[in-house]
Amino acid sequence: MSYAILRTSKLKDKSKTTSAAEHNFRIRNQGNIDQSKSGENRLLFNPLNVDVSKAGGLTQAITSKYEDLEIKVRANAVFAQEFVITASPEFFENKEKGFIDTWADAQLEFMKQNFGDNVVICMQHNDERTPHLHFVLSTEEKRERTHKSGSKKMAFGLNARRWNPAFLKDLHTKHAEFNQSKGYDLKRGLEGSTATHRPVKEFYRDMERLEAEAGEARTWKGKAGKLSKMVATLADWLAEANPELSDATDRLKAKASVMSGGNPHAPEEMEKKGAGRSPQKL
Template sequence: MAYAIMRAKKLANMGSVAASMQHCYRERETHNADQERTPDNQHLGAKSTDEAMGKLRALLPEKRRKDAVLVVEYVMTASPEWFDKATPEQEKAFFQRSLQWLADKYGVDRIVTASIHRDEATPHLSAFVVPLTQDKRLSAKEFIGSRDKMRADQTSYAGCVADLGLERGIEGSKATHQTIQQHYAAVQLGVTPKATLSPKSLEPRVLEKAGFMAKTVLGRGDLVESPEMVAERLTKAVNDGFAGTIAMASTALQERRRAKELQDTANDLRKRLESIQEPFKGLTKAQVAEVLRVAMTFQVENKKAKKQSKVIRREQGRNVPDRGNSR
C-alpha cells in the first residue's frame, strides 16, 4: 500500500521562516540533497528567499501578537514506492492536487511560495502558507489548532489524491513524526543495523590539537571530548545504525493495522448481508421480487400518508380561533 503524507509545522518568527526558505531554495548547504538533481526542483510563487520574504511582509497585518504564528510550513509527499511507479502525469497531478488543497483551505493568495524538491530521497512539496483569516487576523489555531482538525486535514488531503492510488496513513501512527525525508531515507537503508562500536570508539576523541605555545607557555594539552560528549556521539551512532530497522518495523505495523481494518470491515458487511438475506431463505426469485415490490408499495403509501397528515394538521392549526381576541 502507498500512503499520502502531510506534515505541518508552525513558524512564529522571521528568522525561522527565512532559514526554512533558504533550505527550500538551496541557498544553504543541504547535505541530504543530490546537487546534480537540484536543477530539477521547481519553485512557484517566488524564485528566492528574498523575494518570498518580501511577499510575506506585504501579506502580514501590521498589528499582530508577538507570539503569533507567521507561517505554516507544509511538507506533502507520498510513499517512495509510489513515486517509483508513478508516471510523469501522475506525479504532476499529485503536486497540483496538493497545491489546490492548500488553496482551498487557506486561499490561493495566502500561499507565499511552494517548492517541488526532486533532489532528495523522496520527491515532495514544501509550501509556506500564512494563516490569515478572512478578517485579516493571524490565527493558526483556526486552521490547525487541534488534533481533531489535523486528523480531519489528513483525511481530507488523502481523499483529494485517493484516485492516484494513495491512501491515508493509519491514525495515531508515529511513523511520520520524524521528518519525512529521515523516515524514508531510513526505510531505504534496509533492516541491517549499521552501528558498530569498538573499544576505540569509547575513548574520548581529540577535538583540537594544542599548539606549541599552548603546551609550553600555558601548559594546556589537547582539547578532548567530555564524558557527556562521548555518550552523545555513541547514542547518535546507535540510533542512526538502527534507523532502518525501526522505520521498516513502523511501516510493517501500519500495514498490519490497515489489513485488520479491512478484515473487520469485510466481516461487518458480511454479517449485515446475512441478516438481510435471512428472511428470504427458501423463497424463489419471483417470490423475493414480489416481496420487494409490495414493500416498496407500502413505503410509497406511507410517505403519502405522512404528507397528507402534515397538511391536515396545518389546516387545523389555521382554523383554531385566537382565544386571546375572542370575548
C-alpha cells in the same frame, strides 16, 4: 497501497521563515541533495512574486502582505506555517517525471482548495531521494473584532491556532480521499492510532528510515525468491529419490510457490548445509 504523507510545522518568527526559505530555495548547501537534479525542481505557485534568489525574499513578501492587510504582528503570533506533502517512497518507484509532476500539481490543487489565499508559495523538490512539496502559508484570518467603543468591525489578524490537531486530523483524511479521487493509490495513515503528529523537522528522518526499510524489503524479497526456488528444486530431488514422498514433495513445492518471506537467515543456512548437492548424494 502506499501512504499519503502530510507534515506541518509552525514558523514562529521571521528568522525561522528565512531558514525554511534557505532550504526550499536551495540557497544553502545540503548533503542530502543531488545537485545534478536540482534543475528538475519546480516553483509551482508564487502569487506574491517572492524573490527566490534571496533567503529573505519570502519573509519580506509575507511581511508586505501583512502590512497591506493592516495586521500588527504580535511577538507571540505564528508568522507563517509550513506544510510538506509526499508519499511512501515505493509510490514513486519507476515513475516517469511526467507522472510525478502531475501528482505534484494535484497536491497544489488540494492545498488551494483547503487554504485559499493563505498559500504563499509552493516548491517541488525532485533532487532528494523522495519527491516532495514544500508549501509556506501566511496565517492571517479575517474575523469580527470588537473595539473599545463597542463597535464591531471585520479585520485581519494572525491566527495559526485554528490549524489545531483536530483540524489536521481531518485534513489528513481529506488529503487521502482527494488523492484517491484523482486515481492515486494512496491511503491515509491509521486513524485513531496512538501515533503523534510529527513536524516537518522530522520529515527527513522519517523518509530516510522508510527508504532504508524499502531497500531492505527489496533485498529480502529477492532472497525469498531465491529460497523458494531452492525449496522447489529440493522437492524435485526428493521425489526423484523416493517416489513414495510425492504427496509430501507436492505440498512442499506448493508452499515454495507462495513463499513471500520466512527466516531471513534461511538462504544462507541452506547454502551452508549444501542445498546445491546432486540428487545422487541424498
